[in-house]
Amino acid sequence: MPRSSARTVIPLFILAAHAALHAMLGIGGWLRPFELLSLLLLGANLVIALCLWKGSWDLPSGTCTMLLIAGHGLIGQRLAPDSLTSGAMLTVNILIVYVGVKIYEHLSRLHFAAFAGSYLILFYIFLTRMQNAEALFLLFLMGLAATARDFKLLTYFWAIVLSFTACQPYAWETTFSSFLILTALFSIRDSNWNPASVIFLVGGMALLLFVLLPVIVLMAGEDPRNVVAMLKSESVRDALRLTAVTATISTVILAAFCVPLAYALSRLDFKGKSLLLALADLPIIVPQSAAGLAILKVFGKQQYLGGIIFDAFGIRFDGSVFGICLAQIFVAMPFILKGSLAAFESVPVALEGAARTLGASSFSAFKRVALPLAMKGVVAAAILAWARAAGEFGAVLFVAPYPETAPIAVYNLFNSVGLVQTAPLVTTILLFSLAMFLALQILVKLAPGLTRREGSGA
Amino acid sequence: MTPHLHIGGVEASFGSFKVGPVRIETERGEYLALLGPTGCGKTSLLKCIAGLKIITAGSIRLAGQEISGLPPERRGVGLVAQTGDLFPHRNVRENLDFGLHYTRLNRTTRQARLEKHLVMFRIAPLAHRYPAGLSGGETKRVALARAMVLEPSLLLLDEPFGMLDHNGRLEMAELLRMILRELGTTVIHVTHDRHEAWSLARRCAIMNQGRIVQCGQVADVFRRPADVFTAQFLGCENVFEASFTEQTARCGEARFALGYKPPFRSGFVAIRPERIAVAAHGQPHLISGRLIELQDAGDNLKACFDCGALKLTARLPLELAPRLTLNACFNLTWLADAVHAIKPQGDEGANS
Numbered sequence: 001m002p003r004s005s006a007r008t009v010i011p012l013f014i015l016a017a018h019a020a021l022h023a024m025l026g027i028g029g030w031l032r033p034f035e036l037l038s039l040l041l042l043g044a045n046l047v048i049a050l051c052l053w054k055g056s057w058d059l060p061s062g063t064c065t066m067l068l069i070a071g072h073g074l075i076g077q078r079l080a081p082d083s084l085t086s087g088a089m090l091t092v093n094i095l096i097v098y099v100g101v102k103i104y105e106h107l108s109r110l111h112f113a114a115f116a117g118s119y120l121i122l123f124y125i126f127l128t129r130m131q132n133a134e135a136l137f138l139l140f141l142m143g144l145a146a147t148a149r150d151f152k153l154l155t156y157f158w159a160i161v162l163s164f165t166a167c168q169p170y171a172w173e174t175t176f177s178s179f180l181i182l183t184a185l186f187s188i189r190d191s192n193w194n195p196a197s198v199i200f201l202v203g204g205m206a207l208l209l210f211v212l213l214p215v216i217v218l219m220a221g222e223d224p225r226n227v228v229a230m231l232k233s234e235s236v237r238d239a240l241r242l243t244a245v246t247a248t249i250s251t252v253i254l255a256a257f258c259v260p261l262a263y264a265l266s267r268l269d270f271k272g273k274s275l276l277l278a279l280a281d282l283p284i285i286v287p288q289s290a291a292g293l294a295i296l297k298v299f300g301k302q303q304y305l306g307g308i309i310f311d312a313f314g315i316r317f318d319g320s321v322f323g324i325c326l327a328q329i330f331v332a333m334p335f336i337l338k339g340s341l342a343a344f345e346s347v348p349v350a351l352e353g354a355a356r357t358l359g360a361s362s363f364s365a366f367k368r369v370a371l372p373l374a375m376k377g378v379v380a381a382a383i384l385a386w387a388r389a390a391g392e393f394g395a396v397l398f399v400a401p402y403p404e405t406a407p408i409a410v411y412n413l414f415n416s417v418g419l420v421q422t423a424p425l426v427t428t429i430l431l432f433s434l435a436m437f438l439a440l441q442i443l444v445k446l447a448p449g450l451t452r453r454e455g456s457g458a
Numbered sequence: 459m460t461p462h463l464h465i466g467g468v469e470a471s472f473g474s475f476k477v478g479p480v481r482i483e484t485e486r487g488e489y490l491a492l493l494g495p496t497g498c499g500k501t502s503l504l505k506c507i508a509g510l511k512i513i514t515a516g517s518i519r520l521a522g523q524e525i526s527g528l529p530p531e532r533r534g535v536g537l538v539a540q541t542g543d544l545f546p547h548r549n550v551r552e553n554l555d556f557g558l559h560y561t562r563l564n565r566t567t568r569q570a571r572l573e574k575h576l577v578m579f580r581i582a583p584l585a586h587r588y589p590a591g592l593s594g595g596e597t598k599r600v601a602l603a604r605a606m607v608l609e610p611s612l613l614l615l616d617e618p619f620g621m622l623d624h625n626g627r628l629e630m631a632e633l634l635r636m637i638l639r640e641l642g643t644t645v646i647h648v649t650h651d652r653h654e655a656w657s658l659a660r661r662c663a664i665m666n667q668g669r670i671v672q673c674g675q676v677a678d679v680f681r682r683p684a685d686v687f688t689a690q691f692l693g694c695e696n697v698f699e700a701s702f703t704e705q706t707a708r709c710g711e712a713r714f715a716l717g718y719k720p721p722f723r724s725g726f727v728a729i730r731p732e733r734i735a736v737a738a739h740g741q742p743h744l745i746s747g748r749l750i751e752l753q754d755a756g757d758n759l760k761a762c763f764d765c766g767a768l769k770l771t772a773r774l775p776l777e778l779a780p781r782l783t784l785n786a787c788f789n790l791t792w793l794a795d796a797v798h799a800i801k802p803q804g805d806e807g808a809n810s
Contacts, residue, residue, distance in 0.1 A: 358605070
């Protein structure tokens with residue numbers, strides 16, 4: 001049969017078959033003449049006939065659709081709760097058939113198998129787990145039709161489906177986290193990867209999740225109203241403010257001394273340098289309580305050096321903001337020093353040499369070449385140091401338990417009222433720290449001059 | 459007339475590697491090629507002149523002023539490193555402006571100077587690009603412009619043609635000639651490639667193991683290498699031990715005329731391979747040998763002849779190819795000035 005005549009004959013045939021079917025159903029008493037379902041069927045048939053006639057659809061899809069319509073007509077009449085749902089199902093199923101035919105024609109067999117398999121599994125899930133959730137099922141089917149052309153999209157689609165069917169009532173959380181993981185996995189797949197590193201990644205992530213679980217559970221489980229109440233409390237706000245201010249002061253002091261020191265260490269080579277670097281790690285090795293005691297022993301008001309400073313400047317360290325800063329500086333120092341050192345070491349010395357031959361003094365070469373190029377790493381190190389300073393508990397507890405910083409406040413509250421009542425405060429502090437940390441990171445990303453740096457020259 | 463740049467007895471040490479003592483003098487506006495194999499101390503010597511390395515002995519005088527005690531920023535010496543060393547956080551324009559910042563020129567002069575050099579070095583279209591996005595040739599041009607925008611009286615170039623393709627080299631050579639012609643800058647051009655040096659410099663210095671082994675007019679150094687290393691480094695493949703009597707050199711059985719009387723009894727002879735010719739049958743010849751190897755080197759034929767005790771390598775014109783059959787015997791000849799007598803190794807006396 002020539003193609004052109006087929007285009008005319010088949011639509012006419014469809015319409016004729018439709019009319020005949022209706023007549024038969026009508027005569028049999030299964031269908032009333034102007035029922036909604038009947039009108040829907042007629043509309044669908046008209047659309048298909050038109051499509052076939054215009055040549056934008058073809059024989060297999062037309063045939064499938066006809067069968068589908070016939071089947072649905074019968075099912076709708078006998079099973080479906082109401083004709084509206086039945087009509088919607090029909091429409092979506094026509095979409096599915098259309099997409100299926102297109103996938104079969106244009107994409108690989110694997111795509112088609114994935115599509116058909118997905119449909120069957122969805123249908124199975126619908127039958128077994130989604131009673132009276134036709135609307136959701138139809139939504140899923142539309143999603144399937146939209147995503148089936150691409151395996152990546154299909155995977156995301158299934159992550160949603162499984163989250164919303166198997167993981168209730170944590171559907172949104174599951175969707176969010178599975179999207180994160182899938183995105184990571186897909187970007188790994190698109191980059192250079194090898195089995196060893198992927199296995200190591202999965203293993204490492206497992207431990208990381210296990211460790212971070214308490215924090216996540218605590219934050220997810222807390223009622224936001226409690227957090228708001230906490231933030232309104234004067235004492236909590238004082239503690240948070242004190243923590244932020246002391247950590248910032250400590251970081252500024254650290255940056256003023258340790259960044260130039262890191263530059264010096266990266267450019268100089270001298271005997272005893274490795275010893276100095278090892279000593280710089282001391283605050284990491286020493287238990288914080290011991291560090292606190294040591295600070296108290298030297299800088300306490302009754303002690304020798306602390307006494308001299310108190311007499312000369314009227315500054316006392318024990319039980320004061322200065323003491324808090326001192327303890328924070330002590331514990332945060334290795335982070336900013338080592339981070340900045342790595343940053344400066346990544347800046348080629350030759351660039352400073354070039355700057356010198358162009359007329360820059362060594363100070364100017366530091367300011368205009370080494371520091372801007374290392375700035376990204378230096379700022380990252382400073383943020384880390386800030387976070388370390390803000391979170392310091394042990395050393396601060398010994399040197400200056402009052403005024404209360406946030407970590408001390410948690411400890412004191414826990415001692416007086418116990419675990420359950422402390423949880424909102426802990427959540428508040430966690431959220432506060434996280435917010436500050438993220439804010440600093442974003443600030444650095446947005447700051448001009450820091451992001452402009454590209455990799456090595458051509 | 460005192461030389462513009464005078465380097466006298468300069469010594470420096472880099473760990474176990476020693477440079478010097480080095481002595482070089484150049485006139486104002488002179489283009490000197492500093493030739494030597496990789497690792498001979500060329501780059502180190504440049505760093506000493508620029509002030510990036512401290513010298514342990516000797517003096518460096520630029521325009522009559524002793525500069526060896528000055529920090530690099532006060533020497534007024536331009537240095538273009540092999541990789542360009544552009545500042546990755548500054549675009550091309552800002553790279554050029556870096557040094558102008560220190561010149562205390564007023565704003566308009568500075569702008570004018572910058573624009574002039576952007577155009578002169580053909581980098582105006584790149585002005586707002588960052589170094590990471592530049593090609594090798596562009597990087598080199600920007601680095602050169604960045605040094606020249608300060609108008610130094612001495613420019614040090616470390617392998618300016620390194621990592622450039624053929625077109626990049628031509629372009630760079632043109633820029634360097636312009637610097638030489640229009641700006642009158644004294645240039646020291648460090649390279650390991652003799653053809654590169656020949657194309658630009660009139661004078662050259664040969665460096666080996668931290669020392670200058672020969673310094674002179676390019677043609678002189680090429681025709682009359684001072685030692686075996688220089689001869690071989692400049693592409694002379696025929697260097698043989700020889701003894702000299704009057705104007706004759708004697709290597710084993712073979713004897714050749716030298717055209718002059720060397721001031722030593724024994725040493726080496728160097729025979730330029732491109733001066734060796736195949737003599738027609740029956741014509742007078744100096745030596746005969748069996749062709750043992752033939753290789754088409756593109757613009758010449760590299761032919762190795764087994765002449766008894768000597769293995770001679772000749773660079774022959776391509777037209778000879780049909781006549782050359784392996785294992786056949788050929789008569790070889792050359793003019794007396796193709797042969798140069800070299801003093802024995804370890805004898806420091808005969809260098810002019």
